[in-house]
Amino acid sequence: MSVRFRILLALSTCRYSDALVDHALDLASEVDDPLLDVLYVYDEPSLESTREQAEAEGYLGPDPQQQVIDAIESSRERSKERRLQGVRERARELGIEMVSSVREGRFAASVIAHAEEHPPDQILVGRADRPWLAVVLLGSEVAKIERAAEDEGLGEVIVED
């Protein structure tokens, strides 16, 4: 029985580029029996933290809060679907099987948790639209994934700049 070659393509709200998707599809085309596992992460701030701030500092009651959260949730859902649909269509054209899933929270933690549940052969990630100051203060999410992959044997990490 052959083992499928699993490529984890990790996208998020602020980590996406056509080059990253191209790279993932190129890799998938080069191997036998590939499975493109696309993970979409809703980056922070979470809906809950946005709701908390609207309540705590905006003094919006439950009804206006809900209106805001519904609008944001719907917008995020549309953006996610738009990106996944784009990858799905291109994968279909190339005859590559694709599965997708969604998580919310820190990018690195989400990717690592997903990789632990569905061990990949390769992990493709992109760099985010984060200012250098944020990277200095908070650390690089990509570096965290690289370290975890090395420590836990989660597959080769490929970073698309």
Add this chain to the structure above:
Amino acid sequence: MRWIGLGLGPVLCVAVVALPTPEGLTVEGQAALAVLALCVTWWLTVPVPLPVTSLVGLAMLPVLGAMPVTKALALFANPAVFFIIGIFLVAAVMFRTGLSTRVALLALRRLPPGENALCVGVLVVSCLSCAVVVSHAVAALLLPLVLEIIRALDLGLRSRTARRLLLSMAWGTVCGSNLGLLSSARASLALEFYGAFVGERGAAPTIGFLEFSLAALPIVVGCTLITGLVLRWAFPPEGIDLQPALDRLNQRVQEQGGFSWREGLAIGVLALMVTAMVVSGPTWLAPIALIAGAALFVFRIIDWDAAERDVNWGVVFLYGGAIAVGTALHVTGATGWIVDEALGGRSPNPWALLWMVSAGTGFLTEAVSNSAVIAVMLPVMLGAAEVLQIRPEVFPLLVSLSAGFAFALPTSTPALAMVFGTGHVQVAHTLWLGMLLTLVSSGILLFVVRFYWPLIGIQVMGGS
């Protein structure tokens, strides 16, 4: 961070109380500073909701001996709190009747075609809506509308136009939050500190509804203009066909239906309230706001259940407690001691100091609730007014307006938090632009203070 703050606040509070009382500071003043240490730590790290911090501060004033129980608790029932109740009820009515959305829709669909016009329209409508509705509520009302436009245009997460539209809305409300006393709760908080300060000296406050708006207007115009230019420069047009967005706006107008009697009554009550606030003195603002609030229920424009669901009434506790803590600093002489220690007999250039206060307040409010910033900064600055020979009425205006220059981070204002929540805008898009806008806004403010305020009767130099 929250857990650190939770422990650090009480530790700092106890440390300040336990230290030997410095020369020139009363024991009551030391106790008030200890309460301040606790409140600032908790306002900054938010281990408990902001209103709870204010309530704890209020309770700790008599516990630590800063002032008697009855006096401390009486500070909670100040006119600013009742004024804020009134303006939040007005915001609830605008939300419930859909009046704000109708006005925004009617304005936006009449714009000339083009991305620049649409984005400038969103900026200006967001700003002007704050003239009668609290800015956070304006953001909550307009965000769904802007997201509908983005959806109609099928703009993705990387679209410059989507970012520009969302930031036009958020920064428009940031600029508009300085338009007047109905635009934000912080302005009435600042005027309350000022009123108590001059009242102690047997004088009446000279800044009311009209004076505040007149003083703020050129700053709002200047900031909105600069914001529009910065957005145009940072996010140039993409050449998008706007017809789908215009179709969607027209469809929304149709869905809203005809003008309702509730909307008409709401306009009537609002117009009467604003007129009464303009013609009456600063002392009458709170009773007028309460009467207008009551009228909204009398005319069945809103019912109590809806008012409870539309406003988070924790705002009353936050502002009541913050005013009590800030006033205690002044009454116990703690602010005078801080000023003496900070200045050490020196007389800094007043204009350099005003600019530092303005820019400092603007940057501080990026991370801390602006009511907390005002509660800490304003009593100290009012205490310094006499030493610096600056008129006391300058500081409530300066600090309140500067606390509105929060353009950079999602923590700065709920409007920006909402925009960041959509995923279209990242910190990288607002950090440097926002800091630039804060600095430029402070510069505009100082220019207006120096050359315009004296023309409308607000003298800057001369002491109280």
